[in-house]
Amino acid sequence: MALAFRGSAREYFRIWAVNLCLTLLTCGIFSAWAKVRKKRYFYSHITLDGTPFQYLAQPIPILKGRIVAAVLFSVYYASGHFFTALMPYVLMAAMVLAPWVIVRSAAFNARYSAFRNMTFQFDGNYKEALKTIYWLGLIPALVVGSMFQWWGNLYAGSALFAFFGFIFPWWLRRLKNFIVSRTAFGGEHGELSATGGQFFKVYFLAGLIMVVAGVIAGVTGAAVFASLKKSLYAFVLVSLPVYIGYVLAFAYVQAGISNLVWNRTRLGPLSFESTLRGRGLAGLYVSNALAILASVGLLMPWAVIRTLKYRADHLRVRQEGDLADFHGSETTAVRAAGAEVGEFFDMDLSL
Amino acid sequence: MNAATATLAGLYYDGCRPIGAPATLVFAGKGAVLIGAQISQRLATVELRVSPRIGRADRFIDLPRGGQFQCADHPLLDRLPQEVRTEGVVAWLEQRVTVAIASVAVILSLLAAGYFYGLPAAANYIAMRIPIETEDTVGRRSLAWLDENKWFHPSQIAPDMQARIRQGFDELRYGLPQASHCRLEFRDSPVIGPNAFALPGGTIVITDAMVQTAESPEEVLAVLAHELGHVERRHAMRHVLQDSAAAVTAAAVTSDAASLGVAVAGLPAVLAQTKYSREFETEADDFAFQLLRRRRLSPEAFATLMERLTRKQQDAERAFAFVSSHPVTAERIQRAREAAKR
Numbered sequence: 001m002a003l004a005f006r007g008s009a010r011e012y013f014r015i016w017a018v019n020l021c022l023t024l025l026t027c028g029i030f031s032a033w034a035k036v037r038k039k040r041y042f043y044s045h046i047t048l049d050g051t052p053f054q055y056l057a058q059p060i061p062i063l064k065g066r067i068v069a070a071v072l073f074s075v076y077y078a079s080g081h082f083f084t085a086l087m088p089y090v091l092m093a094a095m096v097l098a099p100w101v102i103v104r105s106a107a108f109n110a111r112y113s114a115f116r117n118m119t120f121q122f123d124g125n126y127k128e129a130l131k132t133i134y135w136l137g138l139i140p141a142l143v144v145g146s147m148f149q150w151w152g153n154l155y156a157g158s159a160l161f162a163f164f165g166f167i168f169p170w171w172l173r174r175l176k177n178f179i180v181s182r183t184a185f186g187g188e189h190g191e192l193s194a195t196g197g198q199f200f201k202v203y204f205l206a207g208l209i210m211v212v213a214g215v216i217a218g219v220t221g222a223a224v225f226a227s228l229k230k231s232l233y234a235f236v237l238v239s240l241p242v243y244i245g246y247v248l249a250f251a252y253v254q255a256g257i258s259n260l261v262w263n264r265t266r267l268g269p270l271s272f273e274s275t276l277r278g279r280g281l282a283g284l285y286v287s288n289a290l291a292i293l294a295s296v297g298l299l300m301p302w303a304v305i306r307t308l309k310y311r312a313d314h315l316r317v318r319q320e321g322d323l324a325d326f327h328g329s330e331t332t333a334v335r336a337a338g339a340e341v342g343e344f345f346d347m348d349l350s351l
Numbered sequence: 352m353n354a355a356t357a358t359l360a361g362l363y364y365d366g367c368r369p370i371g372a373p374a375t376l377v378f379a380g381k382g383a384v385l386i387g388a389q390i391s392q393r394l395a396t397v398e399l400r401v402s403p404r405i406g407r408a409d410r411f412i413d414l415p416r417g418g419q420f421q422c423a424d425h426p427l428l429d430r431l432p433q434e435v436r437t438e439g440v441v442a443w444l445e446q447r448v449t450v451a452i453a454s455v456a457v458i459l460s461l462l463a464a465g466y467f468y469g470l471p472a473a474a475n476y477i478a479m480r481i482p483i484e485t486e487d488t489v490g491r492r493s494l495a496w497l498d499e500n501k502w503f504h505p506s507q508i509a510p511d512m513q514a515r516i517r518q519g520f521d522e523l524r525y526g527l528p529q530a531s532h533c534r535l536e537f538r539d540s541p542v543i544g545p546n547a548f549a550l551p552g553g554t555i556v557i558t559d560a561m562v563q564t565a566e567s568p569e570e571v572l573a574v575l576a577h578e579l580g581h582v583e584r585r586h587a588m589r590h591v592l593q594d595s596a597a598a599v600t601a602a603a604v605t606s607d608a609a610s611l612g613v614a615v616a617g618l619p620a621v622l623a624q625t626k627y628s629r630e631f632e633t634e635a636d637d638f639a640f641q642l643l644r645r646r647r648l649s650p651e652a653f654a655t656l657m658e659r660l661t662r663k664q665q666d667a668e669r670a671f672a673f674v675s676s677h678p679v680t681a682e683r684i685q686r687a688r689e690a691a692k693r
């Protein structure tokens with residue numbers, strides 16, 4: 001099945017400009033409407049086998065979600081800057097709320113995404129989300145521990161951080177698996193067969209890229225400082241390899257994790273083939289950044305469109321069975337999705 | 352509803368399987384007929400719901416019994432009942448190049464106005480109405496943190512010297528609106544070197560190295576006058592307000608770039624924060640020069656001290672010293688000299 005992104009930079013520029021202008025004029029209130037318009041544009045211009053996707057969310061639940069997020073963020077901010085005594089309670093409340101936010105926003109996004117008159121679904125619950133993100137109690141231990149300075153010395157804390165850094169790929173696999181296996185279309189749930197070891201490999205190689213960049217920076221640094229002493233050139237010469245290494249490693253992780261997750265995902269009769277390349281993504285990031293800088297931000301819409309195009313060009317959907325395996329039901333009806341706007345907790349918490 | 356006779360060709364989705372069936376929708380008067388290979392359905396146009404126009408994408412018509420019809424955009428679709436009414440206006444605006452150009456002009460002027468005038472004025476207005484006591488806990492905590500983590504050590508300055516500086520400081524702050532909140536602390540800090548800070552809540556810290564660098568009591572008082580300027584003008588609070596507002600605005604404007612993993616998304620906020628910090632320094636300088644003259648002290652002391660600090664920094668020959676050397680220091684010295692002449 002052919003996947004294509006048919007958006008054009010000119011068209012999206014107009015949408016971006018009008019919606020950003022209205023958002024600024026209304027002090028941010030219009031941002032909910034702007035989000036709907038932008039998402040609608042992206043969804044409507046991604047076609048699978050000739051049919052565009054549909055974004056069905058209404059602005060009011062998004063606005064509600066944004067107001068809630070703004071209130072929560074203000075509380076967090078105020079406790080950090082003015083009422084520091086409240087900080088531990090705020091952090092604890094944030095940890096209790098985090099799984100709920102993840103579940104709600106995944107459910108919202110799935111339910112308001114539709115393809116061929118059938119919506120997606122996300123049926124993960126709070127308990128599962130809690131178990132997934134607080135696996136082994138690592139994050140709570142890190143947060144609460146650093147809050148009350150439980151570890152007598154710095155070494156225990158650093159060891160815990162290092163352990164978390166090491167185990168992070170396995171943690172990420174659990175998170176991705178939670179999202180994929182709880183997402184459904186037409187009664188078929190996604191299945192992820194990637195292993196933690198495969199995630200680790202991606203991060204390990206990215207780490208190697210950083211190490212190589214660090215070594216090159218160190219060698220040039222030593223050479224340059226011996227001859228040039230301090231100057232702006234020397235500074236640039238030393239930081240350049242580090243920066244290049246960072247961008248390459250970042251792009252490599254993005255490409256590697258995307259490929260891994262898509263290539264190991266099955267959704268009913270469908271499988272996927274993602275062929276992103278770290279070097280390609282890095283080139284995209286750098287050229288986007290330069291274009292945006294040089295145009296004082298005016299090329300931002302162009303950068304968004306070409307990135308989406310690049311990503312769509314590197315993703316293929318393979319049909320290995322009958323599409324009739326997907327069964328629509330009352331809950332996946334597009335009309336039902338639009339009708340439930342009244343529900344109080346129906347809000348979009350993803351930003 | 353005044354839909355004339357028209358025929359739309361497209362695909363029909365029944366909502367049970369994600370498979371499209373070629374079909375045509377024929378409009379005649381107040382009704383329509385859906386005709387496909389295996390379907391033939393009579394519909395009233397009032398029961399249809401059309402998805403909003405977006406770009407040049409295909410649009411969808413929701414049918415009464417759960418079906419859906421996909422077809423290319425057509426002027427007729429705007430005359431049918433719409434799924435969302437409010438988006439029509441926005442969609443109309445989005446199609447016009449002139450509107451887009453006008454929007455960009457409005458965006459740029461709004462951002463420039465906020466950056467140069469609106470945000471600093473608003474932060475000033477709000478900060479002046481929040482009592483300085485709200486900053487107390489934060490100020491005290493940061494000093495305690497700096498003490499505990501060995502950034503600061505107890506001062507080695509002789510007690511009689513400290514007493515003399517304190518007396519000068521008391522004379523300096525006498526009668527200022529926030530005088531009762533200003534507290535002077537001496538600390539030794541080999542890491543930080545010659546420096547002075549105004550912490551939130553009105554605590555002013557001066558390092559031993561700074562006291563030793565100064566060659567006269569007037570020079571120490573010139574530095575303290577500058578720090579008093581930060582306290583009186585509520586720079587701690589304004590910093591928090593302006594930086595957070597700038598960060599939120601920048602995040603809203605660059606949200607698209609942030610989703611691309613482009614590192615430049617944070618740049619506008621950093622630029623704004625740098626600009627505002629410099630403005631605060633200039634404001635504190637001006638405050639100091641005025642205060643010094645009112646106390647019959649000369650701002651010249653500020654200039655000589657700044658010159659000596661700059662020279663010291665150059666002597667230190669630290670690596671990357673060029674990064675921290677302020678190109679504006681010369682300007683600050685010149686302004687102090689001008690203030691002294693008046």
